[in-house]
Every structure is written in structure tokens, then in C-alpha cells.
Amino acid sequence: MQLNNVTLGIAEWRDLIRRVEIGEVREPLVNIDDSDAAPWDAIFVGGGAAGRFGAAYLKAMGGRPLVVDRWPFLGGSCPHQACVPHHLFSEAARELDYMRWNSGTLWFPKFDDSTASILDLISLFRSGRAAAHAFMNWQTKEQLGVEYVLNAEATVIDCHTVNVADGSYTARNLVLATGAQTAHPRIPGIRKRGVFDFASLIEDLDYEPTKCVIVGGSKVAMEYGSFFQATGCQTTILSRSPLMRGTSLHHVDEDLRIFVVSGMRARGLTVHEDSATLEILGDEHVEGVRARLADGAEIVLDTDFVLLATGELPATAELVRTLGIELDEHGFVEVDTQMRTSVAGVYAVGDLIGSPLEMFKARKCGMTAARNIMGEPYTLDLSQYPDFLHTTYEVTWVGLTEQEAREKYGEIIVIQMPPNGLDQPIPLPLAEGSMLYAFTRPEITGYQKAVFDARSRRLVGAHHVGFGAKDAFQYLDHLIKRGITIDELGEMNELFLNPEHFIQLSRLRAGQHALHDL
């Protein structure tokens, strides 16, 4: 189906995607300008965040990219199975939590968790996600001018050639952007019905879980587990290591970690850290999970619902076979800081190259490949970045932890809320949307900490639990890298009541020649 000469609106794209999904349309969706004789500068194999942003950047620079994807939409797993449903679940978790704590007070009715359904929310997402898909297709074509072939499996033939449907396309460069999927650990019984990963959860769940066991301690474990628990589905996390202390998260401050994990437990989640999942029990459908706890005891957890949250792996076998690209020790594609693989002219981006499996990384390595392909040498530094996850809170952090800063700089100061040494929780909200808590349960409004190198007076780390600070941490990351000091922070214009109070707390100390904790 050639679409290059027509302009489809959101409603039309949505209808077309739906027709693909129900099998009414099987042919590729082709948005290629046949009248353009220019050669392809790059073919992006995979149109998720990395491929789509890379192609858009290359096009903006004056190049000609082609994006191919097996799905009938661009944007990849994010709007289809990953970040978007995760945020929908996390918003629900926060709201359910709010309605529980306030149950029976003010205008809040008695909270009845029998009305909170995991299946309902997944159904809502499933029925609505095509609108986001439609937007991606529309924006990429109409606003970004990027050509693409969708709903067609691509076969990489060599380092310049990709076959898609009936066509064969040749480009100066290939950019591999085929993503990753949940790694399925070798646990007996893992193929039983009722065992899901984040993708199959969206596609296949067709009953309301009553109890949940999560295998793994990743962000997905914490995020989805907090949602399940908030709906009233009793949830247990089986994690091999302490939550937030695994290798995939860097710079997690211990005070922040304690606030977050104890908050999960206070909301009824069972967290077994340092545990091993031994077996998924049941006939066809999961009925229980056998596990060994940190103290060596074996337990059996009754459950009708298991979520695997054990991290992700890329599907690279085909690429290794065809192109001979090298992988790292974890199976991800090895790239340099310009996103070049071991094969000349072939780049790899996104989840295919490993952690962090985050949106900014995907998009920025797409951009990095594009710039290098277009002759502008550009390297991507992934050594420092802000990070976040959700429980019933939004948790954000950037820079160094207090302990890391102390080890690196020796003399540091910490400003935090609540401060140390108080006899009771302070009634100031430490995050957005926690003002009611401030008057009823001040101990749960949030937590925040900023760490400064006492000598240079530079901000070196910031940590926040609660809502409303995530957006700011993007800019704090930039400012930390540029060496922002407590003095400069103290001269900024805060918007009170700000979710984090770093500016005004800095101002309370900035007058000091020798800085002190606050």
C-alpha cells in the first residue's frame, strides 16, 4: 500500500493500523517517494525510539533515511507494550494509593479494592494504544519527512542491503535498531500459562489475577509490582539481590533506597531480597512458586499470576550470522562511542547495545549514528545520566550518592528534607500532590537530598522520592555536568511550593564561607 502521496490523519492511521491488527490488511505500508532518485544514506532496521529518532535526525541534516519495521507503526515497544503502559500503571498506582490513604475522609469514599482491576486497565490500554501508534506514523511522515516501510519483516542481506517485502534496498549504511526482549531465566515451569513478561502481559492477559509473584528485582518488578499491589492483588517480589542495588542501576543513594523499599513494604508488598526462584508450580496454569529465601528456607507461594522481571536480552543471532557483528559478554551488540559495530558501515543503537535501556539513550544513540553517518564526528557519553523509577512514588536521582561523593571528595555537605534530628515528621510536602498527606501523614510525603562538594561548592548529586521532580532532574543533570554551585542554585528563582526544595535550601546555606549540612 503506497501512502507517500496521501496525507492520513490520526483517525485514518488508527483505522488502518486496526485493519492490520485484525488481519484485514496484510500488505506493507509503504511511505517512499518514488520520484526521489537520491540514494539512501542509511536504512534503519527497526523503527522504535532509536531508529525513528536516528532517521529523523539524519533527515533533518539533509540526508535520506529509510526506516523499516515489522509492526504497522513506528515508535517500537514503548507505546505498544513498555513505557506507555508502565506510566499508565504507575499513575494508577499513585492514584489508588492516594485514595486508600484518604479512604473515608473528606470527599473520598471508603476505598473498595474489588473495583480496581489489572485486567481493566490493560484492556483500556490495549484498546487505545493505536492512537499513539497513529500519531507516530503521522508525525514521522508529515512533520519529520522520513520515509518508511511498515508491517513488513526486514531481512538483512549484507552490510548495505535489506530486503523488505518484495523490495530490496541498498544504502551507504545500516543502522540496526531491533531492540530487546525480556530474558527468560532457566526456571522449571516457566512456560506455564499465567507466566508473563511485560510484553505478553499486555497482549495475553485474559483473567483477573488474585495474587502475584514477581521473579526478578528490576525496575519492571518494582513498577508493575507496586501497581498490582495497589489494585489489591497481593504481590511478592523474589529478587536475587537487594532492590535498587543490582548492577543495572547506578548511583542509588542508600537513604533514598530505604525510603522507597520500606514504602513498598508499608503498602503491603512482600519483598524477598537475596532469594532464588526455584520452580513454577501447577499443571497447565501456574498455581505457585517455590523459592529459597536469604536464610536458606524454602517456601511455596500460592499464586495464579507470575511476572518475569529479570532484565532484557537482544535477539542478535540473525545479525551475527549474516553480518558477523561482534557481541559483548552479555550478548548485546558491541559498539564504540559513535555507535559503530565491528562491521564497517553498520551501526547499532537502542536496546540492542545494552543498558541503560532508557528512552534518552535509545534516541540519543540514534542521533549519534545519524551525525556520524552524515560526516559529523560525534560521540555519545553514557557514563553519567539521570535515572528514575516508579513505585507508588516517582523516584529520581542524578549524580553521586552521598557515600560516593564522600569517597570521591572527602569533605561534602548534605542538604535534605526531612532534616535529621527531628522528633516528628515535618508537615511540609516534599513532593507534588502530597499536600493532603502533609496534614494527615507527613511521614509519607516524600524524601529529598542534595549533595555538594564542600570545597568546590559544586552540586554533585540529587535524589528525590515523590512526584513532580522528574522533569527538573533532566536539567539538573545538565547543570551538574556544568559544575553548578550551591551559590548559583541559591540565586535561582524557585517556584514555591516546589516538589524539591534544593534552590531555597541552597540559599539558606550559600552565605556560609565554610558550608554546613542542613
Add this chain to the structure above:
Amino acid sequence: MQLNNVTLGIAEWRDLIRRVEIGEVREPLVNIDDSDAAPWDAIFVGGGAAGRFGAAYLKAMGGRPLVVDRWPFLGGSCPHQACVPHHLFSEAARELDYMRWNSGTLWFPKFDDSTASILDLISLFRSGRAAAHAFMNWQTKEQLGVEYVLNAEATVIDCHTVNVADGSYTARNLVLATGAQTAHPRIPGIRKRGVFDFASLIEDLDYEPTKCVIVGGSKVAMEYGSFFQATGCQTTILSRSPLMRGTSLHHVDEDLRIFVVSGMRARGLTVHEDSATLEILGDEHVEGVRARLADGAEIVLDTDFVLLATGELPATAELVRTLGIELDEHGFVEVDTQMRTSVAGVYAVGDLIGSPLEMFKARKCGMTAARNIMGEPYTLDLSQYPDFLHTTYEVTWVGLTEQEAREKYGEIIVIQMPPNGLDQPIPLPLAEGSMLYAFTRPEITGYQKAVFDARSRRLVGAHHVGFGAKDAFQYLDHLIKRGITIDELGEMNELFLNPEHFIQLSRLRAGQHALHDL
């Protein structure tokens, strides 16, 4: 009551403040170190945001400040009657709005606005606010080391001397920080019962309003009006000028304004712009308001509740009489950029010096006075700052509007969400906590716009409706002043789904040599 040698915790401070409020304690609360023979560098008359931060800064620099306040707590009107209840109301407005739109879906019960009470929320605030007061007293004494005398009226004797209770204190400088109160316009009937301003609303409301008329179009009008309406109290705003276009708000983008005001109307608020309030009707208690609308027609609005939101004025008569300080044309104290009044050695800070009546301004002019008093020449630039207000949304803006930027730079580009030219609302949440809306009513998730000078590629304005961006706008203000470009924004690390999408939208355009709108 001398408190300097004891350490009171939050609970003890709270109890002491309560005993003052019920008249059990009438004496001044004195936190002065009598063993310290150092002279006072400054007396801060008024311990609100401006006075308290000024004193803290001066102390941090090694000086000796004294703060005096007639209330038994520091922090001023913010935690007592102003910003804190405003944020409590705005959180309630957002939450009530959310529960209305989602009424009867998912886990949300049928929304019953008979359970939403203005009086209940005010009572909750009133009974809890002393904890915030207690924290201010504790922090100022124990963490900041600032001396003070509370619960005592201060009388300014001359430019070095203040009498407080039985004592007379002399200092090198005076810093006047006595704040402002709602300006009461000359409208017949304005003294009737049932007519409130933001302060008396907190202190005196003792019935549940059924209908509300707000006189004035200030931030307070929009913020409190949106809350009243959200509780089910039918609210009408009578504003002399279009909302958000008054002289007290700068740089309000017209698209943002339209989204905000039409959103208020969509939620049932009646807004009469360009109207005049003629008379408050009723016997002892207000029963109605007579007004003239923009078209000249006179109407009478039935109501049992009127809120005055006509801006603020300082109480300066005493200061003029005693010190002879000069006022500006609006009655605010005239100061230079160092916060010096017309009288040598006398500074003025906070709401006393006029708009913006915002927290950052109060605190920063306190700091400015402190630095100059301590011999460090320092000027405060209030020409550009970020701003915000609440409806059922949080609305934030910084820098120039699209139109201002066009007039100043000629060639500009705009990136915005939703984009122009779409046939239907996009299902991407444009603010925090709006993911459910994205799947049910995408037209109300939010609005965002960033404006760039096309030639220099610099960000010159940013505008957002929705929640979650306020914290970030503090740092965007700083970055705009430092000349951040679309290229630098595009290289930052976004935390997706970010409430505003400026980083990733910048990246979609930054590759272009000649920039285009998005």
C-alpha cells in the same frame, strides 16, 4: 518566655504555639543569646519569607540578625494563610477534577460532589498549620542559628531602633518586611458577612458556601475559584480585565491563556471578563452581587459567599510616619536594586516593595539586603522570572511569549504539543498524571510550547499547562538566561515520559541548519 537555652522539638513548639492561640500564653517568645555581646547588624521587622531568609543569610555570612514578628511563629502568611492553603486547595481541585472526569469508570465511584466541602478542607488546614509553624521556629533556631522575638508587636522608633515588648533593640540597619494584605476595593456592601479575602477565609469561614462570586481576576481568583468550582460550589469570576492579561502577570502566551481559561469554563466556572462589580447585596450577610458585564448589561448574581481577589497592598502608613520612607505610585515601598529605601540604613523586602508577590522574590530580596548590609554589594534583577498559577491544572511559563519573541527576534520557531494541523487530539499525555486522560479524553491532558530565536537557536520562552513541569521551569529560567540553544537541549538526557517534551522535540529539529516549527 526565654527559649534560647532550651531546644524545643516540633511537638513542643506546636503545643506552645497552640497555647498562644488559645490565649494561655501571652508573653513574647524570646530566642536571644544574652551572653552574646556582639551588636546587631540588622533587625528584621517581620519574620515571613523575606525577613526569615534575609536573617538566615546574614547569619550565614557571620553577622548577627534579630527577627521580630507579632505572630508566635516565623514564616509569615505563607504557611498560615497563603501559599500552603492555596496548594492544599489546588491539590484538591486537581484531584476532584480527576475523580469527576473518571467518575463511574475503572475503580472510580460515581462522583458525589455533596461530599466535597470547602469548609472541611479549611478546617483541616486550620487544625494542622501549627505544625508548619513549629518547623519554621525549630529550623530557624536550631539549624540556622537566628535569634528572634515572636508573639510581640514591634514599634519602629527610628532607623536604628525597634521596641519589642519590654525591650528596645538597636542595630546598624533595619530591614522592613511587614508584608501586604488584600486590597479592599471601594464597593458598596463590601463589609457584609460572607465577604472574605484569602486571609479571612482561613480564619473566619464557618459555613459551607453553596454559590460563590469572586471579585477580581488575580491568581487568587483563578486558583481559589477553580477549587470552589471543583467542590461543586458554582463559582463566577468578575474580572475587570481578561484573565491572565492583567498588569501583574508578564509574558502570558495567548495559546496558553486560551487553553487555561477555556479549561476553566469547560469545568463549569463562569468567567465575566471586562466586567465591573457594582455592589454587594444582602442584609447582614451577603445574598448577591450586582455587576455590569462587558456588553453593558447589569446582572445580579445570587450568592452566599464572596471572595475578594483584587490584589494586595502594603500597610505602610506607620513606616512613612515614623521613618519618612518614600512610596511608589501604588503605595509600595520604593527600593533600589540593593533593597535600600530612601532612608539610609533602612532596607525593605518582600511584599512590602510590590510585585511579583512571589516566594522567590521575598526570599531573594531578603538575601539581597543581607549581602549589602554585610558589605557585599549585590543587586537583585527582577526583570525576568518564571511564573505559575493553578486552576485544576498547574500552569507555568518563563521567558517570552510567541508573540513577544516574534516582535523581538523577527524569525522564530515554535515547537509545541499538541502540534498544529491534527485532525484529532493526540493520545500522548502532555503533563504528569494525565495518562488516564490520554486514553479517555486526550484533549485535556495539557499544553506545551517552546519558542526559539531561529538565528541564534536560543530558547527564549517556554510555556506549559498540566502538572509536573513547575520544578523544571526553575532551571529552564536559569538556562534561558544563560542562552541555552536548541542544540544543547537536544543533547540533554530526557526522563521519558517527561511532563514537557522540550528536550526530545528539540532533538527532532536540532539537526536542521535552518530551523522549522514542529
